[in-house]
Amino acid sequence: MTPEEINKIIEIPAWDSVSAIKPNEAAYIYQFIKEHNLSRTVETGFAFARSASHIMAATENDHIAIDPFQSRYKNMGLSNIEKLGFSDKLRFEPDFSHNVLPKLVNEKKTFDFIFIDGSHSFDGILIDFYYANLLLEQKGYVMLHDTWMRSTRLVENYIKTNLTNYRYIKSPLRNLSIFQKLGEDTRDGMGFTEFYTFKSYFVYKLITWMANGERTFLKSVALKIKDILK
Numbered sequence: 502m503t504p505e506e507i508n509k510i511i512e513i514p515a516w517d518s519v520s521a522i523k524p525n526e527a528a529y530i531y532q533f534i535k536e537h538n539l540s541r542t543v544e545t546g547f548a549f550a551r552s553a554s555h556i557m558a559a560t561e562n563d564h565i566a567i568d569p570f571q572s573r574y575k576n577m578g579l580s581n582i583e584k585l586g587f588s589d590k591l592r593f594e595p596d597f598s599h600n601v602l603p604k605l606v607n608e609k610k611t612f613d614f615i616f617i618d619g620s621h622s623f624d625g626i627l628i629d630f631y632y633a634n635l636l637l638e639q640k641g642y643v644m645l646h647d648t649w650m651r652s653t654r655l656v657e658n659y660i661k662t663n664l665t666n667y668r669y670i671k672s673p674l675r676n677l678s679i680f681q682k683l684g685e686d687t688r689d690g691m692g693f694t695e696f697y698t699f700k701s702y703f704v705y706k707l708i709t710w711m712a713n714g715e716r717t718f719l720k721s722v723a724l725k726i727k728d729i730l731k
């Protein structure tokens with residue numbers, strides 16, 4: 502099933518146009534999974550299942566989705582998966598990721614693709630990444646959604662500066678951050694590299710300024726500078 506076919510079947514309600522990932526992001530994830538031949542997947546943050554539906558269509562394999570608040574979304578994520586005929590391949594965990602991810606570690610599960618789009622607090626994303634690192638196979642990929650947010654950018658920066666066993670992959674989509682695990686973490690437990698930088702703070706300020714109000718020539722130039730800096 503292609504992204505176009507999926508988007509004709511799933512329903513994203515008009516009363517919430519912000520929670521689900523965008524169709525172009527979903528199509529990119531679908532393509533990425535296919536190109537890299539990935540098949541063992543888990544995600545935090547299910548909502549309307551736009552990400553889950555594209556991940557599952559790309560792998561045609563089992564998928565684990567974690568989200569404690571499906572009822573807030575009128576169970577539409579689960580009904581979208583049902584409409585697609587994917588229900589028997591979905592393990593849905595209606596709980597917080599900080600409870601489920603350690604459970605998966607204990608079950609000795611491993612994955613080659615992990616999508617993080619659950620809690621968007623800095624500590625929530627960092628905890629998801631911490632467990633993602635334990636669950637990710639060598640050469641596996643982790644994607645963070647919503648890199649326009651300061652919290653996500655800080656986690657992104659933390660991985661870039663402190664975890665030398667990860668390779669940053671520049672995404673053509675500004676709101677997605679991609680890392681590939683290259684090996685085990687061999688840091689000295691006392692080691693630490695500062696990851697709060699004025700550059701990342703400046704880039705964040707640029708993004709929020711550009712996102713608000715009309716697009717002007719100055720904003721377009723600023724966007725180009727931001728892309729060079731990233």
Ligand SMILES: C[S@@+](CC[C@H](N)C(=O)[O-])C[C@H]1O[C@@H](n2cnc3c(N)ncnc32)[C@H](O)[C@@H]1O
Pocket residue numbers: 519520521522545546547548549550551552553567568569570571596597598599618619620621625
């Ligand atoms: C931005 S939405 C996810 C959108 C989804 N990926 C899609 O494409 O439809 C964020 C989701 O994270 C969930 N969430 C919030 N805190 C969470 C946590 N601690 N663990 C897992 N999910 C969480 C929310 O209930 C919400 O459904």
